[in-house]
Amino acid sequence: MHHPFFKNQGPIKVSEIVTYLNININTINEDKKIYDIKDLTSCTKNDITFFHSKKYKDVAKKTKASFCLTTEVLKTELPNTCLPLVVKNVLVSTSKVTSIFYPESINDNFDETVTQIDDTIFKDKVSFGKNVLIGENVSIGNDCKIGHNTIIEKNVVIGDNCSIGANNIIRNTLVKNNVRILDNCIIGKHGFGFFPIENRNLRYPHIGIVLIEDNCEIGCGATIDRGSMSNTIIGKNTYLDNQIHIAHNVKIGENTIIAGQVGIAGSSTIGNNVKIGGQAGISGHLKIGNNVEIGGGSGVIRDIPDNTKVMGYPAKNIREFLRDNK
Amino acid sequence: MHHPFFKNQGPIKVSEIVTYLNININTINEDKKIYDIKDLTSCTKNDITFFHSKKYKDVAKKTKASFCLTTEVLKTELPNTCLPLVVKNVLVSTSKVTSIFYPESINDNFDETVTQIDDTIFKDKVSFGKNVLIGENVSIGNDCKIGHNTIIEKNVVIGDNCSIGANNIIRNTLVKNNVRILDNCIIGKHGFGFFPIENRNLRYPHIGIVLIEDNCEIGCGATIDRGSMSNTIIGKNTYLDNQIHIAHNVKIGENTIIAGQVGIAGSSTIGNNVKIGGQAGISGHLKIGNNVEIGGGSGVIRDIPDNTKVMGYPAKNIREFLRDNK
Amino acid sequence: MHHPFFKNQGPIKVSEIVTYLNININTINEDKKIYDIKDLTSCTKNDITFFHSKKYKDVAKKTKASFCLTTEVLKTELPNTCLPLVVKNVLVSTSKVTSIFYPESINDNFDETVTQIDDTIFKDKVSFGKNVLIGENVSIGNDCKIGHNTIIEKNVVIGDNCSIGANNIIRNTLVKNNVRILDNCIIGKHGFGFFPIENRNLRYPHIGIVLIEDNCEIGCGATIDRGSMSNTIIGKNTYLDNQIHIAHNVKIGENTIIAGQVGIAGSSTIGNNVKIGGQAGISGHLKIGNNVEIGGGSGVIRDIPDNTKVMGYPAKNIREFLRDNK
Numbered sequence: 001m002h003h004p005f006f007k008n009q010g011p012i013k014v015s016e017i018v019t020y021l022n023i024n025i026n027t028i029n030e031d032k033k034i035y036d037i038k039d040l041t042s043c044t045k046n047d048i049t050f051f052h053s054k055k056y057k058d059v060a061k062k063t064k065a066s067f068c069l070t071t072e073v074l075k076t077e078l079p080n081t082c083l084p085l086v087v088k089n090v091l092v093s094t095s096k097v098t099s100i101f102y103p104e105s106i107n108d109n110f111d112e113t114v115t116q117i118d119d120t121i122f123k124d125k126v127s128f129g130k131n132v133l134i135g136e137n138v139s140i141g142n143d144c145k146i147g148h149n150t151i152i153e154k155n156v157v158i159g160d161n162c163s164i165g166a167n168n169i170i171r172n173t174l175v176k177n178n179v180r181i182l183d184n185c186i187i188g189k190h191g192f193g194f195f196p197i198e199n200r201n202l203r204y205p206h207i208g209i210v211l212i213e214d215n216c217e218i219g220c221g222a223t224i225d226r227g228s229m230s231n232t233i234i235g236k237n238t239y240l241d242n243q244i245h246i247a248h249n250v251k252i253g254e255n256t257i258i259a260g261q262v263g264i265a266g267s268s269t270i271g272n273n274v275k276i277g278g279q280a281g282i283s284g285h286l287k288i289g290n291n292v293e294i295g296g297g298s299g300v301i302r303d304i305p306d307n308t309k310v311m312g313y314p315a316k317n318i319r320e321f322l323r324d325n326k
Numbered sequence: 327m328h329h330p331f332f333k334n335q336g337p338i339k340v341s342e343i344v345t346y347l348n349i350n351i352n353t354i355n356e357d358k359k360i361y362d363i364k365d366l367t368s369c370t371k372n373d374i375t376f377f378h379s380k381k382y383k384d385v386a387k388k389t390k391a392s393f394c395l396t397t398e399v400l401k402t403e404l405p406n407t408c409l410p411l412v413v414k415n416v417l418v419s420t421s422k423v424t425s426i427f428y429p430e431s432i433n434d435n436f437d438e439t440v441t442q443i444d445d446t447i448f449k450d451k452v453s454f455g456k457n458v459l460i461g462e463n464v465s466i467g468n469d470c471k472i473g474h475n476t477i478i479e480k481n482v483v484i485g486d487n488c489s490i491g492a493n494n495i496i497r498n499t500l501v502k503n504n505v506r507i508l509d510n511c512i513i514g515k516h517g518f519g520f521f522p523i524e525n526r527n528l529r530y531p532h533i534g535i536v537l538i539e540d541n542c543e544i545g546c547g548a549t550i551d552r553g554s555m556s557n558t559i560i561g562k563n564t565y566l567d568n569q570i571h572i573a574h575n576v577k578i579g580e581n582t583i584i585a586g587q588v589g590i591a592g593s594s595t596i597g598n599n600v601k602i603g604g605q606a607g608i609s610g611h612l613k614i615g616n617n618v619e620i621g622g623g624s625g626v627i628r629d630i631p632d633n634t635k636v637m638g639y640p641a642k643n644i645r646e647f648l649r650d651n652k
Numbered sequence: 653m654h655h656p657f658f659k660n661q662g663p664i665k666v667s668e669i670v671t672y673l674n675i676n677i678n679t680i681n682e683d684k685k686i687y688d689i690k691d692l693t694s695c696t697k698n699d700i701t702f703f704h705s706k707k708y709k710d711v712a713k714k715t716k717a718s719f720c721l722t723t724e725v726l727k728t729e730l731p732n733t734c735l736p737l738v739v740k741n742v743l744v745s746t747s748k749v750t751s752i753f754y755p756e757s758i759n760d761n762f763d764e765t766v767t768q769i770d771d772t773i774f775k776d777k778v779s780f781g782k783n784v785l786i787g788e789n790v791s792i793g794n795d796c797k798i799g800h801n802t803i804i805e806k807n808v809v810i811g812d813n814c815s816i817g818a819n820n821i822i823r824n825t826l827v828k829n830n831v832r833i834l835d836n837c838i839i840g841k842h843g844f845g846f847f848p849i850e851n852r853n854l855r856y857p858h859i860g861i862v863l864i865e866d867n868c869e870i871g872c873g874a875t876i877d878r879g880s881m882s883n884t885i886i887g888k889n890t891y892l893d894n895q896i897h898i899a900h901n902v903k904i905g906e907n908t909i910i911a912g913q914v915g916i917a918g919s920s921t922i923g924n925n926v927k928i929g930g931q932a933g934i935s936g937h938l939k940i941g942n943n944v945e946i947g948g949g950s951g952v953i954r955d956i957p958d959n960t961k962v963m964g965y966p967a968k969n970i971r972e973f974l975r976d977n978k
Contacts, residue, residue, distance in 0.1 A: 110473025147762025436799025
C-alpha cells in the first residue's frame with residue numbers, strides 16, 4: 001500500500017466520474033461503484049485504471065479493472081471485462097479522477113489540524129522545545145526529541161530514538177528509528193508535478209509518502225518531496241548534508257553520502273554506498289548504480305552503472321574528465 | 327509608481343543635501359526644496375536626478391529636474407534649467423541622497439510593527455495557523471490561508487484566494503490572486519546591492535517591491551529579493567520549484583516553469599513560456615526570450631533569443647551541447 | 653583556545669580511556685589522569701595526542717604529551733616520555749576519545765536550555781521580536797536587534813550594534829560588532845563530518861566555533877557549520893548573499909563578496925578581497941588567494957593563486973575559459 005496516509009473518498013459512482021470528465025457514453029451502468037484508481041497491474045475489478053502508452057500493451061491486455069481511461073487507438077488492447085473511457089489526455093484525466101478519490105493530496109495548504117504538543121498524548125512521552133505543533137494522525141516512538149517551532153503536520157509516523165531539530169515542517173512521512181533531522185527542513189510536501197496549462201496549471205495528486213529508513217541523517221534546509229504515485233525513499237544509514245533538494249519519487253539506497261546543495265530530480269533512483277559531491281545535480285528518471293562516486297559540481301544526465309566514478313557536466317568517467325581538463 | 331511602499335521623507339532643503347554630500351557650491355538657493363529623487367526621464371522640476379554615464383547624454387539634455395548629481399565632464403550636457411551638483415562618484419552620491427528620501431529602504435531590520443493576527447482586522451477574514459504575525463500597512467483579500475509562524479511584515483498586499491504556507495517572511499510585496507506560496511520563503515527583502523568599500527560596504531537603497539502575478543506558485547525555501555530602483559516581477563501562472571533564488575530587479579514572464587535550486591542574478595529578464603531545468607544559473611543583466619528552454623545545470627552568461635533550447639556551461643544550443651558531449 | 657564553548661569533562665583516568673578503546677596494555681599507570689586531547693604540537697604532558705600519518709613525524713618526535721594514539725608502525729617515532737596507545741584506526745579512536753572529553757560536541761540535539769527572551773537579562777537591553785529564545789551561556793552587546801522566532805542557542809556571543817533577522821538558529825558562534833544576519837540562517841551546527849561505517853556512521857566531534865568578524869552581512873537561508881578541531885571564520889566586512897553554504901573549518905578573509913547559492917566545502921581557505929559569483933562551488937581543503945575573482949557557476953577543484961580571475965568547471969583562467977567558449 002503506497003498511500004497509507006491519504007483517505008480514499010471511494011466508492012464513487014461511475015456516473016459521477018464520467019460526468020466530471022465530460023464523457024458521453026451510453027453503454028454504461030451508471031450506478032456501478034468504483035472503489036479506487038490503480039495502475040494496470042495492481043487494480044482489481046472494483047477499480048478504475050489508466051492506459052496511456054503502447055509500451056504498457058501487454059499488461060493492459062490482462063488488467064482486471066472494470067474501467068480504463070485510455071485513447072481511441074489504445075482501447076482495442078483492453079480485455080472485454082474492461083470498459084474503455086476514451087479521453088483526450090489520459091494523464092490529465094487520470095489526475096482528475098485521482099483527485100476525486102484523494103482530494104487532500106492536491107493542495108498542500110497549511111495543516112489546520114495541529115495543536116500545541118502540550119495538549120497532545122505526546123506531552124509526557126517526547127522531549128520537546130517551545131512552540132511545537134502536532135497534527136492529526138501522528139505517531140511518535142520512544143526517546144524522541146523535537147526542537148523548537150517544529151511542526152509535525154498530519155500523517156506522520158516517527159520511530160524510536162529520533163532527534164528532530166528546530167523549525168522543521170514534516171507531513172505525510174514515515175520516519176524509522178535512530179533518524180536525525182537537523183533544522184529548517186520541509187519534508188513530505190507535494191512535488192513539483194503539474195500539467196502546464198496556459199493561465200492556470202493543473203496540479204496532479206501526490207498520494208505517495210516520504211519514507212526515511214533507520215539511522216539516516218538529514219541536514220539543515222533540506223526539501224524532500226513526497227511521491228506522486230509511488231514513494232520518495234531515503235535508505236538506511238544514508239546521510240544528507242545541508243541545503244539538499246530531493247524531488248518526488250526519488251529512491252536513494254543504503255549507506256549513501258550526499259554533500260551540500262545537491263539536487264536530485266524526480267523519479268531518479270540512487271543505489272547503495274553511493275557518494276555524491278557538493279552541488280552535483282542528477283536529472284530525472286535516471287538510474288544510478290551501487291558504489292558509484294559522483295564528483296562535486298557534476299551534472300548527471302545519463303544512467304550510471306555500478307562501481308563507476310564520474311565527474312563533469314555532463315558527467316563522464318572521472319579519469320576521462322581529469323585527462324580532458326589537465 | 328514603482329515604490330508604493332516606501333514613505334518619501336521629502337521635501338528636503340537643497341542645503342541639507344549639499345551639506346550631506348559635502349559639496350561646496352555658491353550659486354545655490356539653499357532654501358529651495360526638493361521633493362523626490364528620480365531618473366533623468368521621469369523627474370519633474372521639483373526633483374533631483376542623476377547622470378553618471380555618457381550613454382544617457384540624449385535624455386540628460388532634456389531632463390526637467392532642477393538639480394542633477396553628475397561629474398565635471400558630464401555636466402556640460404545638462405540644460406540651463408538644471409543645476410549640476412558635481413560629485414566624485416555619482417552612483418554612491420545617488421545612493422546617499424535616495425537614502426535621505428527613503429531611509430527605511432536601506433536596512434531591513436526585523437519588523438517591529440507586527441502583532442499577532444488575532445489582534446488585527448484579519449482575525450475573522452483569514453484562515454490562519456498558530457503564531458501568525460502581521461505588520462503595518464498590510465491588506466489581505468478574501469478566502470486566503472496563512473500558515474503557522476508566517477510573518478506578513480509591513481507593506482504587503484495579498485489578493486483573493488491565496489494560500490500561504492508556514493514559516494514564510496514576506497515584506498514590500500504585492501501578491502495578486504490565486505497565488506500559492508509554500509513554506510520557508512523569504513520574499514521582499516532588499517537585494518545584494520552595495521558599493522564595496524574597504525572595511526565597511528555601503529548598502530544602496532532598495533525602493534522597489536516584489537510583484538507576484540495571478541496563479542503563481544512559489545516553492546519551499548525561495549528567496550525573492552525586491553527591486554532597487556525598479557521591481558522584481560513574477561509573471562502570471564509562473565511556477566517555481568523549491569530552493570530558488572531570484573535576485574533584485576529580475577522580471578520573469580508568464581507561464582514559465584523553473585525547477586529546483588535555480589538562481590537568477592540581478593536585473594535579468596526572462597520571457598513567457600520559458601522552461602528552466604534544475605540548478606541552472608542565469609547571470610545578471612541578461613535577456614532571455616520567450617519560449618526558451620534551458621537545460622538543467624546550465625550556466626547562462628549571454629542573452630538567449632526567442633524559441634531557443636540551450637544547455638551547458640556556458641549555455642549553448644542544445645544540439646551543439648549534445649553533439650559535443652556524445 | 654579554539655573551543656571556548658565546549659565544556660571539557662576532564663581530567664579522565666587513563667584506565668577509563670583504554671577500556672573504552674578496548675586496548676590491552678600492561679605498562680600503564682591506570683590511575684594517571686589526562687586533562688585534554690590536543691594535537692601533537694599544542695599538547696602538554698597532561699594531555700593525550702594522536703599521530704596518524706608519517707608526514708607529522710617531525711612534530712611527533714618532539715611532542716610533550718604523555719600518551720599518543722597511533723599505529724604499530726608510527727609508534728617508534730615518539731619520544732620516550734610519550735606512551736603509544738596502538739589502535740586500529742587512529743582517527744576513529746581520536747574521535748572517540750574527543751567525545752569523552754567533549755560529549756556535547758557530537759550530537760546537535762535541540763537546545764533544551766532556552767527560555768523566552770522576556771525572562772532573561774536581555775529583556776531591557778535588546779530590541780527583540782516575538783517568540784525569541786535565548787539559551788545558556790549567551791552574551792549580547794549594546795544596540796542589538798533580534799527578530800521574530802529567532803533562537804540564540806547556547807554558547808553564543810554577540811557584539812555591539814548587530815541586527816539579526818527572523819527565524820535564525822545560532823549556536824556555538826562568536827559574532828563581533830556591526831554584523832547583520834538576515835533571515836532563516838542556521839549558524840554553528842556541527843559539520844558534515846563522520847566516519848562512514850556500514851549500517852551506522854560514526855559522527856566525530858566538532859569542538860570549533862563559527863567566528864563572524866566586524867561589519868559582515870550574512871544573507872537569508874545561509875548554513876554555516878562550526879569547525880571540527882579548528883574554527884569556521886568569516887573575515888571582516890565580508891558579505892554573503894542568500895542561500896550560501898559554508899562547511900566546517902572554512903576560513904574566509906576580509907572584504908570578500910560571495911553571491912547567491914555558493915557552496916564552500918570543508919577546510920578551504922578563501923583570501924581577502926575575493927569575489928565569488930553565484931552558484932560557484934569550491935571543493936574542500938583548497939587555498940584561494942587574495943584578490944581572486946571566481947566567475948558565477950564555476951567549480952573550483954584546485955588552489956588559486958593571488959590576483960587571478962577564473963571561471964569554468966573545472967575553473968581555469970578566465971581568458972582561457974572565454975577563448976575556449978567563444
